[in-house]
Amino acid sequence: MGTGLSGLSWVCSSLFMRAYAHKDELHSLSRDIWSNPELAGNEKHAHDRLVRFFSQDQTWTVQSHYKLPTAFKASWGPVSGGVGDPVLNVGFLCEYDALPGIGHACGHNLIAEVGAAAAVGLKAALENQTELPVPVKITVLGTPAEEELGGKIELINAGAFADIDLVFMAHPAQQDASFHPCIIIEEMLVKYYGKASHAAAYPWEGVNALDAAVLAYSNISVLRQQLKPDWRIHGIIKHGGEKPNIIPAYTELEFYLRTPLLKDLCDLKAKAEACFRAAAGATGCQVEITSPTPTYYNILPNATLASLYESNGKALGIHFPEQPTSFCGSTDFGNVSFIVPGIHPFFYICTDALNHTEEYTEAAGAEKAQLYTLRTAKALSMTAVDVVCCPDLLKKVRDDFRLAKLKQKEEKNQNCEKEKRPN
Ligand SMILES: NCCCC[C@H](NC(=O)CCN)C(=O)O
Numbered sequence: 087m088g089t090g091l092s093g094l095s096w097v098c099s100s101l102f103m104r105a106y107a108h109k110d111e112l113h114s115l116s117r118d119i120w121s122n123p124e125l126a127g128n129e130k131h132a133h134d135r136l137v138r139f140f141s142q143d144q145t146w147t148v149q150s151h152y153k154l155p156t157a158f159k160a161s162w163g164p165v166s167g168g169v170g171d172p173v174l175n176v177g178f179l180c181e182y183d184a185l186p187g188i189g190h191a192c193g194h195n196l197i198a199e200v201g202a203a204a205a206v207g208l209k210a211a212l213e214n215q216t217e218l219p220v221p222v223k224i225t226v227l228g229t230p231a232e233e234e235l236g237g238k239i240e241l242i243n244a245g246a247f248a249d250i251d252l253v254f255m256a257h258p259a260q261q262d263a264s265f266h267p268c269i270i271i272e273e274m275l276v277k278y279y280g281k282a283s284h285a286a287a288y289p290w291e292g293v294n295a296l297d298a299a300v301l302a303y304s305n306i307s308v309l310r311q312q313l314k315p316d317w318r319i320h321g322i323i324k325h326g327g328e329k330p331n332i333i334p335a336y337t338e339l340e341f342y343l344r345t346p347l348l349k350d351l352c353d354l355k356a357k358a359e360a361c362f363r364a365a366a367g368a369t370g371c372q373v374e375i376t377s378p379t380p381t382y383y384n385i386l387p388n389a390t391l392a393s394l395y396e397s398n399g400k401a402l403g404i405h406f407p408e409q410p411t412s413f414c415g416s417t418d419f420g421n422v423s424f425i426v427p428g429i430h431p432f433f434y435i436c437t438d439a440l441n442h443t444e445e446y447t448e449a450a451g452a453e454k455a456q457l458y459t460l461r462t463a464k465a466l467s468m469t470a471v472d473v474v475c476c477p478d479l480l481k482k483v484r485d486d487f488r489l490a491k492l493k494q495k496e497e498k499n500q501n502c503e504k505e506k507r508p509n
Pocket of ligand 1 (some may be wrong): 232417
């Protein structure tokens with residue numbers, strides 16, 4: 087063969103051409119989501135658009151508002167395999183939330199397109215197969231609210247992943263990478279309560295909550311020098327007062343804390359909390375510290391899926407740099423990776439712009455991102471074909487999953503008072 091394609095993928099690859107017949111439709115899907123950016127939890131337009139996309143082919147069973155108002159599920163199959171055999175359910179995930187002010191600056195419109203295209207591609211490859219080793223079903227889950235709230239975590243808790251055996255998605259970035267672990271993130275909301283007063287007439291009667299916020303911000307900046315290089319802490323003042331002549335009685339800060347290891351997150355949290363409380367003490371304010379959203383975990387590696395994805399990707403012309411520059415973000419897919427074996431590769435979209443910038447928004451809507459997006463989708467569906475057609479590979483994927491989880495468990499989390507990670 088000499089193409090780098092694994093045998094089974096090669097047999098099926100011509101069938102993907104049928105999925106490519108949908109390329110204009112897929113581009114118009116992501117372009118429509120891109121043109122109507124919606125924030126986490128409010129992705130009504132994107133939800134309806136994706137539901138329409140799958141409903142127009144009546145072989146998909148589509149559930150709108152699946153477990154969450156803007157989540158959906160589309161299922162197809164099972165096909166082939168022996169009667170009564172356990173079904174292998176292959177999942178593809180679509181994200182579609184945008185960022186405040188800058189639209190689709192993380193390219194989630196393209197994540198939706200990749201998920202839809204890869205599922206359509208796999209269906210095209212499997213629909214006339216009669217001799218698969220196991221019956222195969224495809225499930226597309228629309229997973230809202232990645233940038234905020236953790237939609238996938240809510241879906242996990244609601245049982246949406248309970249019958250899914252493998253899960254695939256891909257995220258736009260600066261380079262292609264079959265795996266990058268991402269880092270754990272926890273959010274901290276800090277509220278200072280002081281006392282208002284006329285800032286010129288009776289300043290001595292006030293307790294200045296803005297002073298507390300500013301000191302808190304400075305304390306964290308000073309702390310930063312003593313943190314490990316791969317830890318991150320960054321925040322904003324969300325509410326800083328009402329008017330210069332009113333001593334602010336209330337301020338609010340939002341901070342993100344990130345570390346590669348859970349035990350480090352616990353250390354970082356303790357240090358940050360000390361900074362926030364010190365600012366309250368210095369100013370006489372009351373402080374309230376909460377973690378309003380669930381922790382996003384690191385992504386568990388799956389060596390077999392990553393290596394299949396790489397060889398399929400290379401055969402399609404994807405270049406994987408030896409040392410990809412790390413994308414130091416976080417994702418609620420991390421939590422999924424502890425529940426179901428899966429992959430979350432990153433893909434280049436023909437721009438040097440960085441995620442979460444206006445330039446990246448531009449690139450995520452551009453025609454030239456399409457080749458890279460559809461090629462990624464194709465590599466994902468070919469990887470799925472490899473696994474569904476070969477029981478040995480499926481076993482390896484499952485072994486990798488068990489092993490990776492075991493390794494994480496041994497990662498000495500004892501220091502952590504709040505162990506929330508699933509077993
Ligand atoms: N609760 C805040 C979660 C932020 C998640 C965000 N994710 C990404 O940027 C990558 C995928 N969009 C982050 O890492 O800041």
